Amino acid sequence: MATTKTSIATLQKMKREGAKISSLTAYDSSFAKLMTEQGVDFILVGDSLGNVVQGRDSTVPVTIDDMVYHTQCVRRGANNAFVIADMPFMTYSTPEQAYEVAARLMQAGANMVKLEGGQWLVETIEGLKTRGIPVCAHLGLLPQSVNVLGGYKVQGKEQQQADDTLNQALALEKAGAQLLVLECVPASLGKRITEQVSIPTIGIGAGADTDGQILVMHDMLGMNSDYLPKFAKDFLGQGGSLADAFRSFAEQVRSGEFPTSEHSYK
Numbered sequence: 001m002a003t004t005k006t007s008i009a010t011l012q013k014m015k016r017e018g019a020k021i022s023s024l025t026a027y028d029s030s031f032a033k034l035m036t037e038q039g040v041d042f043i044l045v046g047d048s049l050g051n052v053v054q055g056r057d058s059t060v061p062v063t064i065d066d067m068v069y070h071t072q073c074v075r076r077g078a079n080n081a082f083v084i085a086d087m088p089f090m091t092y093s094t095p096e097q098a099y100e101v102a103a104r105l106m107q108a109g110a111n112m113v114k115l116e117g118g119q120w121l122v123e124t125i126e127g128l129k130t131r132g133i134p135v136c137a138h139l140g141l142l143p144q145s146v147n148v149l150g151g152y153k154v155q156g157k158e159q160q161q162a163d164d165t166l167n168q169a170l171a172l173e174k175a176g177a178q179l180l181v182l183e184c185v186p187a188s189l190g191k192r193i194t195e196q197v198s199i200p201t202i203g204i205g206a207g208a209d210t211d212g213q214i215l216v217m218h219d220m221l222g223m224n225s226d227y228l229p230k231f232a233k234d235f236l237g238q239g240g241s242l243a244d245a246f247r248s249f250a251e252q253v254r255s256g257e258f259p260t261s262e263h264s265y266k
């Protein structure tokens with residue numbers, strides 16, 4: 001199957017037309033190739049590689065060099081597919097630092113970079129966009145802040161925190177973010193933010209009403225044996241091949257069969 005380049009314009013158009021966007025993480029060339037061939041719309045080189053590739057217990061130790069290496073690997077397999085790379089922990093604490101790190105990720109083959117956080121990133125996002133670097137924002141559960149949060153928990157359950165998250169989403173869109181990942185928030189908040197912003201929202205544990213869905217590849221292959229978050233679903237367990245698992249993920253996101261309330265938070 002031919003791979004077609006999904007650009008940010010394609011994702012925008014999908015939101016406008018109500019076509020659900022499917023996305024997975026990948027960390028190497030072979031998996032990147034297989035999943036894009038099976039219809040997954042874009043790939044994230046996630047700093048979750050700290051967990052699933054390196055065997056660490058958080059994303060905090062992941063380095064710029066790690067992200068550059070895996071982005072290069074993914075780029076070679078992803079052909080023309082759209083690739084986003086995570087900026088690692090504490091590599092975007094000032095705008096200037098962010099510019100240097102983002103440049104390395106773009107030169108490694110990313111089409112966009114992703115940063116975790118709200119209001120405090122407004123200037124950084126404006127500066128990146130002005131300099132030619134597209135930005136994906138990330139709100140809700142921020143795994144790089146696990147040591148502040150004290151664990152991986154659903155975010156935005158209280159009305160005030162939910163309103164705050166919506167306001168941050170609006171501020172980041174205004175600053176120039178072109179995509180928004182929402183992680184581990186109640187389905188009602190995922191829906192509300194998706195309706196209020198004009199950029200596509202990609203949910204992981206954010207309910208069925210975001211514009212798209214993303215999962216960590218290992219989780220959707222049933223490989224994360226220690227602990228599987230509520231939002232994960234095993235697409236390989238039913239039997240079949242890796243290709244079948246990627247294709248059924250893309251199809252079930254497209255049709256709305258995934259996620260159900262079973263994979264969502266109240």
Ligand SMILES: Nc1nc(=O)c2c([nH]1)NC[C@@H]1CN(c3ccc(C(=O)N[C@@H](CCC(=O)O)C(=O)O)cc3)CN21
Nearest residue numbers: 048051052059143152153154184216219224229230231
């Ligand atoms: N393999 C893997 N999958 C991921 O989704 C993932 C990573 N690694 N590493 C980085 C972050 C960490 N993530 C996590 C990790 C744990 C939960 C979790 O335990 N969630 C609870 C919520 C409990 C609650 O507050 O109600 C759950 O039961 O789903 C969620 C996201 C998401 N990311």
Ligand SMILES: CC(C)C(=O)C(=O)O
Nearest residue numbers: 025046047048181204
């Ligand atoms: C879970 C996704 C959104 C992510 O940031 C990652 O894989 O690192």
Ligand SMILES: [Mg+2]
Nearest residue numbers: 046047048086
């Ligand atoms: Mg990440």
